[in-house]
Amino acid sequence: IQPTVLVHGGSGNIADIKLPKIRLGVKRAARIGHDVLQRTGSVLDAVEQAVNSLEEDINFNAGYGSALTYESQVEMDAAIMHGAQLEAGCVSLVRDIIHPITLARRIMENTRHRYLAGEGAMRIAAAEGFDILPKGALVTTASLESLAKFKKILNKTGGSNSYGSPGTVGAVAVDACGNVAAATSIGGITGKLPGRIGDSPVLGAGTYADNESGAVSATGHGESIMRFNVVSRVLALVHHSNCTIQQAAAQVLGEMTKRFNETAGIIAIDHRGQLGIYFTSQRMSWAYQRGAELHCGVDPDEDEFENVI
Amino acid sequence: IQPTVLVHGGSGNIADIKLPKIRLGVKRAARIGHDVLQRTGSVLDAVEQAVNSLEEDINFNAGYGSALTYESQVEMDAAIMHGAQLEAGCVSLVRDIIHPITLARRIMENTRHRYLAGEGAMRIAAAEGFDILPKGALVTTASLESLAKFKKILNKTGGSNSYGSPGTVGAVAVDACGNVAAATSIGGITGKLPGRIGDSPVLGAGTYADNESGAVSATGHGESIMRFNVVSRVLALVHHSNCTIQQAAAQVLGEMTKRFNETAGIIAIDHRGQLGIYFTSQRMSWAYQRGAELHCGVDPDEDEFENVI
Structure with a gap:
């Protein structure tokens, strides 16, 4: 298996x-993740740091630039998971920190729980020495507009309820031994009610x-x-049938869109290192690095390729 | 298919x-659920009201009698789901209401979201006319002890981290047409950190x-x-292989306990009306009514039976 880091920057009408x-x-996030994977050998570090770079990027709906609640607040969700021990950390309704995905990882590593939300999660952020930003620091002109x-x-x-808030960010990675990890971080849906939790921090959903x-x-x-339990269905298809992860993603997202008339996108890496990139939305931004090859796309069937070494 | 309502009152060392x-x-909860199912024909009403009766019962870890956080507070999780349209409602970190499962249903029916937590969920409770109880009203002598x-x-x-807080409550139901529904309500784990979310409100986990x-x-x-995504794995086995839901429950819980050295229990009804009742804990209380038969058990292989008409 060739070590690979694959990221997405959200689906929708970009x-x-x-x-x-x-x-x-x-592309930057995929390269950062891949560099980290080469350097540390950890798929968890790779997905965390790939997501960190997107959380810092104003152009994505995670960390800085998150979509706002109806009351103009940032309330973020995130989850990170390692496929070897099925270790996971999840957070919801966190605010005023730039890296919710790192908080999810700290909860996984340093508490007796795996999912914390709201004030309870913010206490861990404070205890773990996170920079607590001034109120409103994550709000941007674009998110207010x-x-x-x-x-x-x-x-x-x-x-x-499906007014576009594209820009969730996520990453998946595989190392040479077949260890996989996944991470997702999101500001949520524009105009959401305070307290709303989406699919990202729900293991098996996002x-x-x-x-x-x-x-x-x-x-x-x-x-x-969340209702369709999309990620669980994709992995169950891979596990129980002979289809590739790309076929599984296409089948499950096709069913979801048919059933609910709502769109979604997926990035996936199976345990043999095969990739799945699929979306029923107009567009989904994604990129991956594998060896010297950096691939990127936004439109269906697009696969832009460059050599980065 | 014979209409059936099956409930549990939690697993652990009872x-x-x-x-x-x-x-x-x-037994009372199973009978209430079955009566409602007969009267209204709604599997959703049946699981909601079966769970309501357990939330009111001081002997279970849900609603009144919920396990307390480390700071002596009640913070409850709940989820309800209908299998026809895959409609669902979930709540976390709610307090001072006796029926979190009913709040989950209202969120499903009357908001544009499916999962709300904390203050945001409490606002819906207030808007929906829930009785907001005085602070501490759900705390009992037993939960303090x-x-x-x-x-x-x-x-x-x-x-x-696994100090016993048995008493989660849940219900599943099937009607004559094969419509199924599930509901789970819980106070959580004794001494949990504020903000902790468990498996119950996570669709596909609990x-x-x-x-x-x-x-x-x-x-x-x-x-x-949550980490093992237990409920999703059970349903995927039923869907993709030829095993019964009882075999699926036994296999998945066996794997979970082997992997994490922690115990769990399951109640399940498949789309053909077959039941699954299985636990790796010392005990799990359960009961179901089907026609005039009321069954109940607590110990492994126990099946106490009475005629209730």
């Missing part, structure tokens, strides 16, 4: 004007990793991904 | 002295229902059930 920055962001637009549409139509099947990170309409 | 009240509680015992053990041994496979509610060590 505007053409944003594409250059989005491409740059996912998206919220204003959402409110206008809500007032006109009385409801639009994030999961198991050396016996593979690692998956999902993006898209959180409520639908 | 003391002999508690057994009469525990048996009474689960359990917490005191937990703290003593923690001080002596430096850690005991709760799930799908007419194409079945409905399952789990109980036991929440962190392990």
Whole structure:
């Protein structure tokens, strides 16, 4: 198996004007993850640091630049999981920190729990020495504009629960021994009610990793991904049938979209190192590095390739 | 298919002295659920009201009588799901209401989200006209004693993350057409850190229902059930292989206990109406009514039976 780090920067209707920055962001994250994997040999470090770079990037809906609640607050979800021991850490409703994915990892490693939310999670952040940013530090002009637009549409139509907030970020990785890991971090859906939890921190919905099947990170309409248990269904198909992880992703997302009329996207690596990249949305940004090859895409069937060594 | 309601009152080391009240509680809940199913024809009403009766019962770790956080607070999780449309509602970190499962249902039915936690969930409770109880109203002498015992053990041994807090409650139901539903409600684990979320509200971990496979509610060590994605694995086995839901439950819980050295229990009904009742813990209280037959058990292989019409 050739060590690989594959990332996504969210699915949805990504505007053409944003594409250059989005491409740059996912490519950088894949390279950072791959470098870390080469250096430390840890798939967990690789997915964490790939996601960290996207959390810092204003162009994605995670960390800095997160989508806002109806009350203009940032409330973030994240989960990280290692496929060898099925170790995992999850957080919800965290605020004022730039790296929720790292907080999820600390909860996994340093507490007797695996999922903490709200004030309880923020206490661990403080105890672990996280920089607690001033209130509002993660809010951007773009996220405020998206919220204003959402409110206008809500007032006109009385409801639009899938108003675009593309930009969830996620990463999956595999090492030479077949160890896999997954990580997902998200600001949520623009205009969400305070306290709303999406699919990302829900193991088996938006994030999961198991050396016996593979690692998956999902993006898209959180409520639908959660109800359909998308990531669990993909890994169960790989485990119980003979299909590839790409076929499994296509089948499950096809069923979900047919059933709920909502879209989603998936990045996946199975335990043999095969990749799955699939989305039912108009676009999903993704990139991976494997050896010297850096691949990237945004539109269906796109696969831009460059040599980076 | 014969309409059936199956409930559990939690797995763990249930003391002999508690057994009469525990048996009474689960039998009453199964009967209430079955009566409701007969009367309304709704599997969702059936699991909700069966769980309601256990939430009101001081002898179970849900609603009144919930296990306490390290800071003596009640913070409850719950999830409810209907297998026909895969509709679901989930809550975490709710307090001062007797029926978290009903709040989960209201979130499913009356909001654009499916999972709300903390203050955001409490706002929906207030808006939906829930009785908000005085602070501390759900705390019992027994739950305070359990917490005191937990703290003593923690001080002596430096850690005991699986100190018994049996008494999660859950219900699954099937109607004559093969519609299934599942519901789980829990106070959590005694001495948990504030903000801790367990498996119960995590769809695919502690709760799930799908007419194409079945409905399952789990109980036991929440962190392990979440990491192993127990309920998803059980339903995937039923869906992809030829085993019964009982065999699937036994296989998955056996694997989980082997892997994490923690115990769990499951109640399940598959889409053909077959039942699954299995636990790796010392005991799990359960009861079901099907027609005039009321069955109940606590110890392995126990199946006490009476005619209730």
